[in-house]
Amino acid sequence: MRFVIVAGTTRTAAIEGLSAAGADPEAMVHTPAADAELVAYGDVVRAPAVPVSPTGCPTPALVTRAVRELVGFDLLVVDAGLAAPTAAPTVDLGAAPGGDVRDPEPVPAAESVVEAARTLGAALPDDELVVAETVPGGTTTALGVLRALGEPYGVSSSLPENPLALKREVVADGLDASGLEAGDAAGDPVAAVRRMGDPVLAAVAGLVEGAANGDTAVTLAGGTQLVAAAALARHGGTDAPLRLATTPFVAEDDAVELTAPAEALDLDVAVTDPGFDGSDHPAMAAYVRGEAKEGVGMGGALWLADRAAIQLAAVRARLVERYDAVVGRDGP
Amino acid sequence: MRFVIVAGTTRTAAIEGLSAAGADPEAMVHTPAADAELVAYGDVVRAPAVPVSPTGCPTPALVTRAVRELVGFDLLVVDAGLAAPTAAPTVDLGAAPGGDVRDPEPVPAAESVVEAARTLGAALPDDELVVAETVPGGTTTALGVLRALGEPYGVSSSLPENPLALKREVVADGLDASGLEAGDAAGDPVAAVRRMGDPVLAAVAGLVEGAANGDTAVTLAGGTQLVAAAALARHGGTDAPLRLATTPFVAEDDAVELTAPAEALDLDVAVTDPGFDGSDHPAMAAYVRGEAKEGVGMGGALWLADRAAIQLAAVRARLVERYDAVVGRDGP
Numbered sequence: 123m124r125f126v127i128v129a130g131t132t133r134t135a136a137i138e139g140l141s142a143a144g145a146d147p148e149a150m151v152h153t154p155a156a157d158a159e160l161v162a163y164g165d166v167v168r169a170p171a172v173p174v175s176p177t178g179c180p181t182p183a184l185v186t187r188a189v190r191e192l193v194g195f196d197l198l199v200v201d202a203g204l205a206a207p208t209a210a211p212t213v214d215l216g217a218a219p220g221g222d223v224r225d226p227e228p229v230p231a232a233e234s235v236v237e238a239a240r241t242l243g244a245a246l247p248d249d250e251l252v253v254a255e256t257v258p259g260g261t262t263t264a265l266g267v268l269r270a271l272g273e274p275y276g277v278s279s280s281l282p283e284n285p286l287a288l289k290r291e292v293v294a295d296g297l298d299a300s301g302l303e304a305g306d307a308a309g310d311p312v313a314a315v316r317r318m319g320d321p322v323l324a325a326v327a328g329l330v331e332g333a334a335n336g337d338t339a340v341t342l343a344g345g346t347q348l349v350a351a352a353a354l355a356r357h358g359g360t361d362a363p364l365r366l367a368t369t370p371f372v373a374e375d376d377a378v379e380l381t382a383p384a385e386a387l388d389l390d391v392a393v394t395d396p397g398f399d400g401s402d403h404p405a406m407a408a409y410v411r412g413e414a415k416e417g418v419g420m421g422g423a424l425w426l427a428d429r430a431a432i433q434l435a436a437v438r439a440r441l442v443e444r445y446d447a448v449v450g451r452d453g454p
Numbered sequence: 455m456r457f458v459i460v461a462g463t464t465r466t467a468a469i470e471g472l473s474a475a476g477a478d479p480e481a482m483v484h485t486p487a488a489d490a491e492l493v494a495y496g497d498v499v500r501a502p503a504v505p506v507s508p509t510g511c512p513t514p515a516l517v518t519r520a521v522r523e524l525v526g527f528d529l530l531v532v533d534a535g536l537a538a539p540t541a542a543p544t545v546d547l548g549a550a551p552g553g554d555v556r557d558p559e560p561v562p563a564a565e566s567v568v569e570a571a572r573t574l575g576a577a578l579p580d581d582e583l584v585v586a587e588t589v590p591g592g593t594t595t596a597l598g599v600l601r602a603l604g605e606p607y608g609v610s611s612s613l614p615e616n617p618l619a620l621k622r623e624v625v626a627d628g629l630d631a632s633g634l635e636a637g638d639a640a641g642d643p644v645a646a647v648r649r650m651g652d653p654v655l656a657a658v659a660g661l662v663e664g665a666a667n668g669d670t671a672v673t674l675a676g677g678t679q680l681v682a683a684a685a686l687a688r689h690g691g692t693d694a695p696l697r698l699a700t701t702p703f704v705a706e707d708d709a710v711e712l713t714a715p716a717e718a719l720d721l722d723v724a725v726t727d728p729g730f731d732g733s734d735h736p737a738m739a740a741y742v743r744g745e746a747k748e749g750v751g752m753g754g755a756l757w758l759a760d761r762a763a764i765q766l767a768a769v770r771a772r773l774v775e776r777y778d779a780v781v782g783r784d785g786p
Contacts, residue, residue, distance in 0.1 A: 165579040194526055198543055209574060211530055211543035242541060247497040 123250040123426075124196045125186075125343075126329065127161060127419060128257075129154035129212070130203030132220035132228065132320035135259030139288055142175035142280040142413060143258035149173065150258040155208035157183035157256040157418045158199045161190060165448050167209035172449050175280065179408030180449055182420035183256070185396065188440035189423035193430050195252075200242075200329070202235065203257075203321035215239055217321035220257075223266045223296040229324055232316035236328035243332025251333050252367070252426065254343040254419025255351075257322040264350035266293045266318035272305025273353050275383040277346040282412035284377045293318070311354040319354075323347065327354035334362035341365040342389070343422020345372035345415060349380075352387045367392040368421035371409055394424035397434050405445035406438065455582040455758075456528045457518075457675075458661065459493060459751060460589075461486035461544070462535030464552035464560065464652035467591030471620055474507035474612040474745060475590035481505065482590040487540035489515035489588040489750045490531045493522060497780050499541035504781050507612065511740030512781055514752035515588070517728065520772035521755035525762050527584075532574075532661070534567065535589075535653035547571055549653035552589075555598045555628040561656055564648035568660035575664025583665050584699070584758065586675040586751025587683075589654040596682035598625045598650035604637025605685050607715040609678040614744035616709045625650070643686040651686075655679065659686035666694035673697040674721070675754020677704035677747060681712075684719045699724040700753035703741055726756035729766050737777035738770065 131154060134140065136147045144150030149171065156169035160183040166172055173181040190197065201212040205219040215238040221228035229235070243251070257263075261277040268275055279285065297304065300317035307314035315324045326342075330351060334340045342348035345368050352364055366380075366389040373380050373393040384391045398406035408414065427437050463486060466472065468479045476482030481503065488501030492515040498504055505513040522529065533544040537551040547570040553560035561567070575583070589595075593609040600607055611617065629636065632649035639646035647656045658674075662683060666672045674680035677700050684696055698712075698721040705712050705725040716723045730738035740746065759769050 163579050167574075167577045167579065209545055209577060211545050213541055213543050214546075242499075245499045245541060247495050247499065 123252065124198055124246065124248045125419060126198045126200060126251055126253045127158055128200045128202050128253065128255050128322050128325045129158045130217060130220065130257050130320065130322040131205040132257060132259045132263050133222040134262050137292060139285050140262055141258045143417065144173050145176055152206045153258050154256040155204055155206045157181055158208050158210035160184060161187050161418065162197055162199065162210040164444060168207050174449065175413055177408065177413065178404060179413035180405055180445055181418065182414055182416060183418040184405065184444050185420045185441055186418050186423040188437050188444050189427045191440055192432050192436060193426055195426065200325055202325035213242065215325055217325065220320040223263050223292060223318060224299050226299050227316055229316050229319055229321050232324045233312050235321055235324040236312055239325040239328025240332035243329040244336045246333065248338060250339040252341045252343045252419065252422045253326055253329055254422055255322050255326060255347050256418045257320055260320060260322060260347045262289050262292055263318065263320040263323060264347040265289050266296050267314045267323055267350045268353060269293055269297060269304045270302055270307040270314040270318040271353050271357050272308040275349060276377045276379060278372050278375050278378050278415055280414050280417065286377055309357050311358045314354065323351055323354065326351040327358065330355045331358055331360045334360055334364060341367050341422055343367050343419035344417065346378055349383045352389055356387050363390065365390045365392060367394065367425035369416050369424065370395045371412065371415035375415065392425045394421060394428050396424050396437060403442055405441050455584065456530055456578065456580045457751060458530045458532060458583055458585045459490055460532045460534050460585065460587050460654050460657045461490050462549060462552065462589050462652065462654040463537040464589060464591045464595050465554040466594050469624060471617050472594055473590045476505050477508055484538045485590050486588040487536055487538045489513055490540050490542035492516060493519050493750065494529060494531065494542040496776065500539050506781065507745055509740065509745065510736060511745035512737055512777055513750060514746055514748060515750040516737065516776050517752045517773055518750050518755040520769050520776050521759045523772055524764050524768060525758055527758065532657055534657035545574065547657055549657065552652040555595050555624060555650060556631050558631050559648055561648050561651055561653050564656045565644050567653055567656040568644055571657040571660025572664035575661040576668045578665065580670060582671040584673045584675045584751065584754045585658055585661055586754055587654050587658060587679050588750045589652055592652060592654060592679045594621050594624055595650065595652040595655060596679040597621050598628050599646045599655055599682045600685060601625055601629060601636045602634055602639040602646040602650040603685050603689050604640040607681060608709045608711060610704050610707050610710050610747055612746050612749065618709055641689050643690045646686065655683055655686065658683040659690065662687045663690055663692045666692055666696060673699050673754055675699050675751035676749065678710055681715045684721055688719050695722065697722045697724060699726065699757035701725065701748050701756065702727045703747035707747065724757045726753060726760050728756050728769060735774055737773050
C-alpha cells in the first residue's frame with residue numbers, strides 16, 4: 123500500500139471567504155507544501171508555518187501524520203501545481219499552479235497533466251493506492267467540475283459555515299467565462315478540468331484511471347473533492363471498483379448528502395470516526411465545531427489505522443503529541 | 455533516522471573503461487534514476503531497466519531495498535543532477551547534470567548546490583541521517599576532488615580490475631584543464647567540486663555540513679566517494695563526528711587502504727559483511743568477484759540491518775527474492 127498526496131494550488135483560493143486552509147490568502151499559498159512536509163517529516167521544513175485556519179483549526183495533515191507514525195505507510199507526494207517550495211520529496215507532473223475558476227481555462231495543460239498522472243498510476247508497482255489531496259480552494263473547483271460534468275452533487279467546506287451561495291456564484295461566473303452550460307463537459311473529463319477545475323483534480327483523476335484500470339485497488343481518501351475526482355474518472359470510462367474513505371464531518375454534512383453521489387458513481391464509502399467529540403484540545407475541538415472536516419487524506423488515514431487494528435485513542439494521543447510539538451510550541 | 459540517497463550524473467561516466475554502473479554509457483544515464491526507483495518502490499517504474507554491469511552484476515540498490523523492506527526506514531531522494539526522468543519522489547536542489555571532469559568547470563553551479571544542500575541538511579528535523587550516493591563515474595570525480603584538496607587517498611571502482619592508471623590520467627587532464635595543481639583547492643571545497651567534482655559530491659558535502667553542524671548524527675553510507683565528501687566537509691571546517699559505513703569489498707580493496715583517510719579525516723568506520731562468500735547466486739556472486747563493491751548506500755543499509763538485529767541471512771534471502779522478481783523475470 124502506498125499513500126499518495128497530490129498537492130497543488132488554484133488561484134480560486136484567493137477569493138475572499140472561500141477557504142479556511144490557511145490563516146489568510148498569503149499563507150494559503152504555502153499550505154499544500156507545508157502539508158506535504160508535515161506528513162513526510164512530522165514538521166514543516168521549508169514551509170514557513172504549520173497551516174491553521176483563521177480561527178486556529180490545525181491542518182488535517184497532522185492527523186494523517188499521526189496515523190503514519192503508527193502504521194508506517196509509504197508516502198508519495200505528487201507535485202500538481204505547487205506554488206511554494208517544499209522539502210517534501212515529490213514527483214513532478216509538470217503542472218503549473220491553477221488559475222482562477224472564473225478564468226476561461228484555469229488549467230490550460232489539463233490534458234498533459236492527466237496523461238502524465240495516468241502513466242504514473244499505471245506504472246506504480248503497488249497493489250493498492252490511497253489517494254489524497256491538498257489544495258486550498260479545492261471544494262469550489264470541485265463544484266465547478268461537477269457542474270461542468272452535469273453532476274448535481276454538493277460540496278463540503280473547510281469553513282464551519284459553508285459559503286455555498288458564494289461558491290455557486292463563483293462557479294456560475296466560471297461556467298460563463300468558459301462558455302459552458304452545466305453538463306456541457308459530460309463524458310469529457312479533460313475539458314471539465316481544463317475549464318473549471320484545478321491541477322490537483324487533473325492529477326488525481328489521471329492517477330485513479332491509470333491505477334484502477336491496471337487492477338490496482340484504489341481508495342480515494344477525502345471528501346467532496348475526491349467525489350469530483352471519482353466523477354472525472356467515471357466520465358472517462360473507468361468502471362473499476364473505487365472506495366471513498368472519509369470522515370464523519372463530511373459524511374454528516376447536510377450540504378453533501380454523500381449517499382447520492384456514492385450510489386450514482388458506484389463508490390464504496392468508508393467513514394471512520396476519530397472520536398474527537400467531547401475533547402477541548404485545540405487539535406480536535408475545531409473539527410467538532412465543523413471546521414476543516416477533511417483534507418490531506420485524513421479520512422483515508424483513519425480508515426488505514428482502523429484496518430491495522432490501531433485504537434483511535436492511540437491516534438488521538440499521537441495527534442495531540444504532534445500538535446503540541448509543532449503548533450503548541452509557539453504558544454496559543 | 456532518514457536514509458538520504460543523493461542521485462545525479464557526471465559526463466565523466468561516458469569515458470570508456472571507467473565505470474560499470476550500467477551495461478553501457480547510454481544505460482548509465484538512467485542508473486541513478488533507476489536506483490532511486492528501486493529503493494523507493496522495489497522495482498523500476500519510469501526507468502527502462504534494472505541497472506546491471508556489463509558482466510551482469512546487479513546494482514547495489516537491490517541490497518539497500520532488501521534492507522529497507524526489513525527495517526522500514528524513511529527515504530529521501532535528492533535530485534543532484536539527474537539526467538533522466540524518475541518516478542522516485544525527489545527534492546530538487548537545482549543542480550544540472552555534471553560535466554566531464556576534464557572540463558575546466560564540470561560543476562559551474564557548485565556554490566548554489568552546496569548552499570541549497572546545506573540549508574536542507576540544517577532544516578531536516580531528523581536526529582539521524584544516513585547519506586548515500588548514486589552517480590556512475592563518481593569514483594573518478596572523487597579522485598579529482600581528493601587531488602584538488604591535496605588529499606593523497608585512493609579510490610575504489612565498480613569494475614573488478616580498478617582502471618586506476620586511466621583514472622589518474624583523466625584526473626591529471628582535469629587538473630590541467632582547471633588550471634590547478636594538486637592541493638590548490640585545499641580549504642576551498644566549493645572550488646574543488648566546481649573544478650574537479652560532480653553535483654552529487656557538491657550536494658552530499660552540503661547536506662553533511664548542514665546536518666552535522668546542527669547536531670544531527672550523520673553516517674556516510676558508501677565507499678571512497680563518501681570519503682571524498684567527508685574530505686570536502688572537513689576542508690569546509692566541519693568538525694562534528696562522522697561515521698563511514700561501508701562494505702568489506704571497499705574496506706579490503708588494496709587501492710583504497712581505508713584506515714589512512716579514516717584516521718586523517720576522523721571518520722568512525724563501520725564495515726558490515728553481507729556474507730555473500732560461497733554463493734553462486736547472480737545477485738551476490740559478482741560482488742565476491744570484486745564487482746560493484748558499494749553504492750546506493752549498500753554498506754550503510756547493511757549497517758542499519760545489523761543495528762536493528764536483523765540477521766544478514768534474512769537480508770540475503772530478501773535480496774535473492776527481489777533480484778529474482780525484477781532481474782530474473784527477464785531470464786538470464
